[in-house]
Amino acid sequence: MDVSIVVPLYNQLAYTKICLQSLTSTIDTGTIILAIDNCSTDGTWEYLSSREDISAIRNETNLGCAGAWNQGVRATDSEWVVILNNDVILSTGWLEGLHSFAAEGNYDIVSPAFREGEYNYDMNTYASEFVRRMGNVARRGAADGICFMVRRRVFATIGLFDENFRIGQYEDADFFRRAAGAGFRLGMTGRSFIHHYGSVTQKALKKMSGARPYEAENRAYFRSKWGLNRWRLLREQQLNKWRALFWRTMEKVRYGHTLKERWVDGRLRYY
Numbered sequence: 001m002d003v004s005i006v007v008p009l010y011n012q013l014a015y016t017k018i019c020l021q022s023l024t025s026t027i028d029t030g031t032i033i034l035a036i037d038n039c040s041t042d043g044t045w046e047y048l049s050s051r052e053d054i055s056a057i058r059n060e061t062n063l064g065c066a067g068a069w070n071q072g073v074r075a076t077d078s079e080w081v082v083i084l085n086n087d088v089i090l091s092t093g094w095l096e097g098l099h100s101f102a103a104e105g106n107y108d109i110v111s112p113a114f115r116e117g118e119y120n121y122d123m124n125t126y127a128s129e130f131v132r133r134m135g136n137v138a139r140r141g142a143a144d145g146i147c148f149m150v151r152r153r154v155f156a157t158i159g160l161f162d163e164n165f166r167i168g169q170y171e172d173a174d175f176f177r178r179a180a181g182a183g184f185r186l187g188m189t190g191r192s193f194i195h196h197y198g199s200v201t202q203k204a205l206k207k208m209s210g211a212r213p214y215e216a217e218n219r220a221y222f223r224s225k226w227g228l229n230r231w232r233l234l235r236e237q238q239l240n241k242w243r244a245l246f247w248r249t250m251e252k253v254r255y256g257h258t259l260k261e262r263w264v265d266g267r268l269r270y271y
Contacts, residue, residue, distance in 0.1 A: 001099050003080040003149070004032040006072030008065055011042045015087045015197065022090045024053060031095075034075060036068035065145075066161040066171040073155055082149045089119065089195040091127035097192030098149045101138070108151045108184035109176065111144040112192030113137075117263030119195055127193040133255045134190025139247050143186045144260075145172030146196050151184075158182050162225075170218040177226065188259055198262075244271065 005023065009016055016035075023033060035056045037045050048056040057071055069083055080099070094112055102110045113134060115126075158178045165171035180186055223233065248270050251258040260271040 001028075001031075001080070001095070002078045003082060003095065003099070004034060004072070004076035004078040005082040005084055006034050006036065006069060006076070007084045007086055008036045008038060008068035008072070009040060009044055009048075009086050010038040010062055011040045011044060012086060013040070013042045013044050013047060016044060017047065019084075019086045019088055019090075020051070020054065022088075023084070026090045026092050027095055032076060032078065034072050036071050038062040038064070038068055062167065064163070064166055064171075065168040066163045066165050069171075070160040070163065073160055077152075079152050080149050081152065081155075082147065083145075084147050085145075085196065087197040088114075088147060089123060091123055091131075091193045091195075093131070094127075094192045094194055097131065097135075097189065101187065101189040101191050102149065102151070105138070105187060106185060107187045108154050109143045109148055109179055109186045110192075111142070111146070111148045111188045112194050113188065113190050113257075113259040113261075114144070114146060114194045114196045115261040115263070115268075116196045116198045119197065120263065123195060130193050130257055131191060134193075134251070134257050134259065137190040137251060137255060137259060139188040139259055141180065141186055142188045143172075143176050144188065147194055148172070154179050154182075154184050157184075164221055165218045167214040167218075169215045170222040174222060174225070190255075190257075190259055 005027070007019065020033070033054045035048050035054055037048060037056060037058045039059050039062050045056075045058050048054060057075065059068070063071070072083070073081055082095070098110050098112060101107065113130065161171050162174050165174065176186060228236065248258045248260070252270050258270040262269050262271060
């Protein structure tokens with residue numbers, strides 16, 4: 001499997017350690033892991049420097065998700081590139097599941113199923129049961145910025161991530177939209193399962209005093225770029241709402257799980 005894994009980082013060292021530990025324990029030795037440190041101040045770079053099994057790039061300023069992702073794509077030459085958040089835990093076989101799904105269905109961008117929120121369950125037991133039930137379940141035309149694997153030819157055709165999206169938010173949606181418009185196949189699969197704590201870095205950034213409202217700025221840029229006036233936006237939102245309702249209803253009724261799950265207020269919710 002010719003693949004490189006790119007992990008952008010900005011502080012949140014505790015989550016990074018958990019992520020990289022699970023990552024190195026679930027992939028073949030020799031798989032390239034490239035961490036991009038966006039000028040962290042919490043010891044992240046020192047930790048990365050101590051890991052001989054991980055390649056790393058340190059930025060003097062925070063280039064945001066799009067900038068770091070582009071660095072990772074440019075610094076690698078593998079057929080596949082995985083873009084991975086650092087607030088995740090990977091299960092055994094997650095990468096093989098993504099690759100087999102992509103190969104069999106000729107997909108160009110693929111994402112795993114995931115459970116979000118509190119990490120209050122046994123990962124391997126849950127993931128094994130989940131994949132057994134959901135291995136043949138797919139959401140065609142969908143991908144998620146938490147974790148996605150991209151075939152190199154997609155970048156060659158549509159270009160890299162748009163760095164006009166500052167810090168984070170919407171750069172993934174923009175990329176998926178461009179890829180779909182160019183005829184590439186996107187899909188989300190139950191063959192691969194990960195845990196996502198839930199936008200840890202973004203939440204921390206929003207709490208910083210004096211921070212610019214980058215999410216609102218990115219939203220406005222995204223809508224302007226794609227000509228999403230009020231009526232087009234409303235139409236797309238309704239279509240996405242009904243599509244998500246169909247997916248989760250069918251999945252939950254038939255398999256007892258959905259490809260997106262979240263622990264909220266003491267119970268598991270389905271999306």
